[in-house]
Amino acid sequence: MGPGGLARLHGLFAAYKPPGLKWxxxxxxxxxxxxxxxxxxKPPAPEQRVRFLLGPVEGSEEKELTLTxxxxxxxxxxxxxxxxxxxxxxxxPALGSVRLHPWNEVTTWPRPILGAASxxxxxxxxxxxxxxxxxxxxxxxxVGHRLDAQASGVLVLGVGRGRRLxxxxxNAHLTKDxxxxxxxxxxxxxxxEDGRLVEKTTYDHVTREKLDRILALIQGSHxxxxxxxxxxxxxxxxxxxxxxRGLIRPTDxxxxxxxxxxxxxxxxxxxxxxxxxxxETQKQLRRLVHEIGLELKTTALCSQxxxxxxxxxxxxxxxxxxxxxLHSIQDAIQAAxxxxxxxxxxxxxxxxxxxxxxxxGRPWDSKGPSSGLGLESCAGx
Amino acid sequence: xxxxxxSANSGRQESNSARSTxxxxxxxxxxxxxxxxxxxxxxxxxxxxxxPPLSPLQPVSEEEAVQIIAAPxxxxxxxxxxxxxxxxxxxxxxVLLGLDLSKIEKQPDAANLLLRLDFEKDIKQILLFLKxxxxxxxxxxxxxxxxxxxxxxxxxxLKTRVxxxxxxxxxKADIAQMVRKAxxxxxxxxxxxxxxxxxxxxxxxxxxxxxxxxVVRLPRLLTGSLxxxxxxxxIFNTRLFKVKERHLFLTYLGRAQYDPAKPxxxxxxxxxxxxxxxxxxxxxxxxxxxxxxxxxxx
Numbered sequence: 001m002g003p004g005g006l007a008r009l010h011g012l013f014a015a016y017k018p019p020g021l022k023w024x025x026x027x028x029x030x031x032x033x034x035x036x037x038x039x040x041x042k043p044p045a046p047e048q049r050v051r052f053l054l055g056p057v058e059g060s061e062e063k064e065l066t067l068t069x070x071x072x073x074x075x076x077x078x079x080x081x082x083x084x085x086x087x088x089x090x091x092x093p094a095l096g097s098v099r100l101h102p103w104n105e106v107t108t109w110p111r112p113i114l115g116a117a118s119x120x121x122x123x124x125x126x127x128x129x130x131x132x133x134x135x136x137x138x139x140x141x142x143v144g145h146r147l148d149a150q151a152s153g154v155l156v157l158g159v160g161r162g163r164r165l166x167x168x169x170x171n172a173h174l175t176k177d178x179x180x181x182x183x184x185x186x187x188x189x190x191x192x193e194d195g196r197l198v199e200k201t202t203y204d205h206v207t208r209e210k211l212d213r214i215l216a217l218i219q220g221s222h223x224x225x226x227x228x229x230x231x232x233x234x235x236x237x238x239x240x241x242x243x244x245r246g247l248i249r250p251t252d253x254x255x256x257x258x259x260x261x262x263x264x265x266x267x268x269x270x271x272x273x274x275x276x277x278x279x280e281t282q283k284q285l286r287r288l289v290h291e292i293g294l295e296l297k298t299t300a301l302c303s304q305x306x307x308x309x310x311x312x313x314x315x316x317x318x319x320x321x322x323x324x325x326l327h328s329i330q331d332a333i334q335a336a337x338x339x340x341x342x343x344x345x346x347x348x349x350x351x352x353x354x355x356x357x358x359x360x361g362r363p364w365d366s367k368g369p370s371s372g373l374g375l376e377s378c379a380g381x
Numbered sequence: 382x383x384x385x386x387x388s389a390n391s392g393r394q395e396s397n398s399a400r401s402t403x404x405x406x407x408x409x410x411x412x413x414x415x416x417x418x419x420x421x422x423x424x425x426x427x428x429x430x431x432x433p434p435l436s437p438l439q440p441v442s443e444e445e446a447v448q449i450i451a452a453p454x455x456x457x458x459x460x461x462x463x464x465x466x467x468x469x470x471x472x473x474x475x476v477l478l479g480l481d482l483s484k485i486e487k488q489p490d491a492a493n494l495l496l497r498l499d500f501e502k503d504i505k506q507i508l509l510f511l512k513x514x515x516x517x518x519x520x521x522x523x524x525x526x527x528x529x530x531x532x533x534x535x536x537x538x539l540k541t542r543v544x545x546x547x548x549x550x551x552x553k554a555d556i557a558q559m560v561r562k563a564x565x566x567x568x569x570x571x572x573x574x575x576x577x578x579x580x581x582x583x584x585x586x587x588x589x590x591x592x593x594x595x596v597v598r599l600p601r602l603l604t605g606s607l608x609x610x611x612x613x614x615x616i617f618n619t620r621l622f623k624v625k626e627r628h629l630f631l632t633y634l635g636r637a638q639y640d641p642a643k644p645x646x647x648x649x650x651x652x653x654x655x656x657x658x659x660x661x662x663x664x665x666x667x668x669x670x671x672x673x674x675x676x677x678x679x
Contacts, residue, residue: 016677018622152679306678315677321622322657 005038005326006136010160011333012144012169012340014313016320019152019304023143030157030324031141037326039134046073142166145176145310150192151282153178153307154318159333165340172347173249174311175259175278180302182289184269187299191286195301203298208266214295215261215273218288222258229254249278256280258288270303312343462486462495471500478508479522485529498532506536514543515557528564538570545571549578550589555597563600577603584610585617619653627652627660630675634665 017026052067142163144156158166184203188195229250232239242248250257260276275285286302293300308315319332441449456464462482466472472495476482486492498504508521511531516524525531531539546556560566566574581602582592596603602610610617616624631637631647638645647664661669 018626018676018679020622318677320673320676 005330006160008330008334009034009038009139009326011162011337012156012158012165012313013162013329013332013336014154014156014310014318015324016315016318017147017152017155018321019150022149023146023155026155027141027143027157030329031139033324034139034141034159034326034329035134035136038136038139048072049074144169147307148282151305151307153305154310154313154315155307156310156313159329162333165344168344168348169311172311172344173278174343174347175276176280176307176311177309178275178277178280178285179264179304179306179308180273180275180285180289181304181306182271182273182292182300183303184271184293184296184298184300186301187290187293188301191283191290191302193301193303199299201298203268203296206268206296206298208263210296211263211266211271211292214292215263217295218292219258219261225254226250226257226259229257254279256284312339460486462492465496469496471495471498471504474500474504475525478525479519480529481522481526484526491529494533495529503532507532507534507539510536510539511560514560515553516561520561524561524564528568531564531568534568539567542567542569542571542574545574549593551593551597555593559597559600559603563604565604566600569604574603577607580607584614613649616649616653624653626676626679627665629679630665630667630672633675634667636665 015026015030017023048071050069051072053070053072054065054067140160140163142158144158144166147153147155156166156169158164183193184206185201186197187199187201188197190196226248227234227243229252230248231251232242232248234240234243239248246259256277256279258275258277258280260274262274263271264274265272273289275288277285282305285305289300289302313336317332317336319328323329323332455468459465462472462485466476466482472482475495482495485495511521511524512518543556546559547553551559569577578592578596581587581595582589585592585595587595628637631652636645636647638647639649640646641648651664652660655664657672658669661667661672665672
């Protein structure tokens, strides 16, 4: 593959992390698979270098040893397969009695590994470099927003220069979508199904309406928190415009903020929620399910947390385990690149409010009570 | 009362002789509780006292009647240990330990074995040995209900087997856990245990430590049948996630049928050995795209 493949490997892509796999193992597996792909393919022809070899001059009858120039393949980048597949390619021409050992390059001739040919066929397309080792030995692969072992879903990874984009994504404070499955009637110590059982309750009194009411309350309180952490003064027109468009973002670190939550499916004891949030951890989402259970005057635990969207990467973009190989990842990076660039540019642009209303100045000074009313009703949320 | 006693005693004596030799300990004990009747002495006494022999048809006063101890005789042969439990100290002690005699007596020859044992000689030593191993008092009951045959094992053999396990670097706690989960473990000879451990290590190509962990967690692999393991060797050498994903997909489609007796049976071998495309087409009867969509819902 060589350097060409590596060039197309800088950027962001999304993988689907299955449940039960640690994010670090996923990252390591991806790195290994990429290296495997990069090290495969035909190695370049061995380079030649000029050496002066001591030996009897051919064709003459003198016994004197003279130096003759000869072009000899070097062994520094010598791949094993060419030696095995073309046994007539000798490392050095046989000169008779004297042969200077090229000991300043390599001290021992590479010994052909018995049975190596069949081994290579089985393990195609890997080839072995007995002198210098494989061309690529490590790749820098970074992970975006992590997922814990029990959760599953879209996991964004960055390769090479793409890792810088990961930081940009982090600073863009984009929201993420999750589907969270809950189970009524039980409570455990770690809010998961396999935790230690703490309490069992009945849940016959729970209805869809009650659940929806609780979810609306949660969304409302988080909306207030969102405004607080965004350090925006909601009395300003720009802030109001942004709030209306749903573009309020926190400025820096904040606890989990839920921008949207709704119930997709309710079939007691199971229920399915869709949560749109940021700055979350999966454990906090499970705790949320537990707290919803408490609010409903019963108990609940969380049986599945699955991320369906991370920023602008959705489930459709996520690569499954069978697709974690060089070509699929390269294609995914290329496909995602324009979208990534556009979205990051948009989110890191200065606030639209300050620039889009240059001519209006301070509208509420001139407008008077009507705008005041509008702002009050907005602030009262 | 006297003649009543006599007839009861004679009745017992006859039944004693008629009883099968299968229940020697009960014989001894029931004989201990009875006075050995001696007709000759009674007759001579009778002669001395000049009293006529009492007949069973003679009316007896209430007080005397109440004082007659006329328990039903011990049956010579029985299908249950309930009949003997009150007369056997061994059985009483075993019940107090927590053994479930109702389960044990269903096994052929089990009851006979238990009744022949002597508490002091055989049972006590084994119990002390088990306690030493680390099995708690409240766990002894369940253990012994399963493996009551351990009482007939030689204590030296048991100790040798434990020493063997310790030599393979199983900790004391490990051995206790294994014995608790697989009560028959110590009834296996050292050779057999060694063969089984070697089998799992070789077939599943595990390191020594991993074999140890596996056996500590699932000691019934050592005691159970190896047939299902040998038949499904491929599945054990496949990555877990692969088996899980395919199985869940089949369950979602309603095609997870692993019982050979039922229709649409899918052999475990076919579950893992095929590549994805063939698996989807032929076994799951779905497209690879559907499989991928399903995987993204896990």
